[in-house]
Amino acid sequence: xxxxxxxxxxxxxxxxxxxxxxxxxxxxxxxxxxxxxxxxxxxxxxxxxxxxxxxxxxxxxxxxxxxxxxxxxxxxxxxxxxxxxxxxxxxxxxxxxxxxx
Numbered sequence: 001x002x003x004x005x006x007x008x009x010x011x012x013x014x015x016x017x018x019x020x021x022x023x024x025x026x027x028x029x030x031x032x033x034x035x036x037x038x039x040x041x042x043x044x045x046x047x048x049x050x051x052x053x054x055x056x057x058x059x060x061x062x063x064x065x066x067x068x069x070x071x072x073x074x075x076x077x078x079x080x081x082x083x084x085x086x087x088x089x090x091x092x093x094x095x096x097x098x099x100x101x
Contacts, residue, residue: 012080012081012083013044013079013080013081013083013084014077014078014079014083015078015079015083015084015086015087016075016076016077017076017087018073018074018075018076019076019090019091019094020071020072020073020074020094021068021069021070021071021074022070022071022097023070023100023101024070024097024100024101025070025100026068026069026070027063027064027066027067027068027072029060029064030098030100031093031098031100032060032063033060034098034099035063035090035093035098036057036058036059036060036063038086038089038090038093039057039058039086039090040058041086041089042078042080042082042083042085042086042089043080043081043082044078044079044082044083044086045058045078046058046076046078046086046090047076047077047078047079048063048066048074048075048076048077049075049077050066050067050068050073050074050075053066057076057078057090074094076090078090
């Protein structure tokens with residue numbers, strides 16, 4: 001046994017979900033900001049894909065490139081020790097239409 005700290009690290013969890021944008025105006029600046037604030041609370045990496053565009057869920061500019069309207073399907077992939085908690089918070093935001101309506 002080497003006693004390496006690597007041997008005792010918690011394995012990273014990977015969570016993948018498809019989320020559908022439900023708010024009327026889609027992903028404009030306000031909901032993107034809320035998404036990024038939520039994602040940034042966690043140490044896990046957050047990736048979002050819409051059609052052929054990939055974005056970092058922790059970057060407002062990156063998320064704005066998704067141009068996701070109401071009804072858009074986002075593939076959200078979160079990798080890290082707190083991935084499940086991060087996905088729950090992000091899922092709640094999307095399901096509740098970013099509290100806009």
